[in-house]
């Protein structure tokens with residue numbers, strides 16, 4: 286039986302290795318998810334063996350009182366579990382192409398040659414876009430403009446989507462100093478150079494346990510200037526039912542560029558239906574707007590993606 290009467294498009298799901306395809310499909314059926322965007326995550330725990338990356342991490346962890354002997358090893362383990370290759374996502378997509386939409390990922394940290402190789406891979410696999418995640422990929426968008434230009438250029442030429450993780454991240458990245466590279470404003474320049482590339486600012490710059498809505502204003506500011514930029518509410522579905530957030534979204538952006546995402550299965554204790562219920566039970570939006578967020582807006586942006 287389905288948990289909702291609404292048909293849903295989930296724009297933000299991680300097909301982790303630990304999640305079987307059977308379980309994923311059961312969850313989608315249960316929640317009436319008709320289409321689902323699956324995200325690859327190109328991360329490499331060995332980056333933490335690099336002296337400058339490690340020492341920055343250690344310093345901030347130490348300052349914030351989170352330092353322990355195994356802290357770096359824990360983070361490495363998190364990265365190993367989070368890794369999802371482009372091939373894995375493509376193979377899932379190809380097993381059910383009418384329902385599953387695969388987005389590849391490129392680790393910008395590794396420089397221009399690596400980015401070029403991965404672009405070729407994504408093209409060959411027929412994936413529909415590129416996800417980048419400055420927190421887990423340890424890169425500063427301002428320092429990696431050339432790499433980003435290669436990705437945006439590819440997405441412009443082939444009508445692919447760019448999905449950018451914005452906001453903090455679980456684990457050590459809850460410390461905003463470690464997530465500074467994922468502030469929406471760090472992407473202002475590259476976005477303004479490519480007005481024809483559809484971009485999703487995942488988590489609307491808002492994810493943070495300590496400071497919910499941390500960089501929402503920055504995300505909305507970029508969307509207001511560029512109508513090719515959208516937001517998703519993965520891991521931050523409270524944006525839709527907490528008055529102070531939804532009012533800000535309504536005032537600065539409107540409802541029609543807001544995409545539903547569940548972030549399944551990475552939010553502990555939260556299934557897709559819980560995030561759907563957050564939207565459906567919101568007293569701040571109308572029935573039509575609920576449908577827009579859960580499905581119609583996604584259909585609209587998907588029209589522009591090949």
Ligand SMILES: [Zn+2]
Pocket residue numbers: 297299519548551
């Ligand atoms: Zn996510």
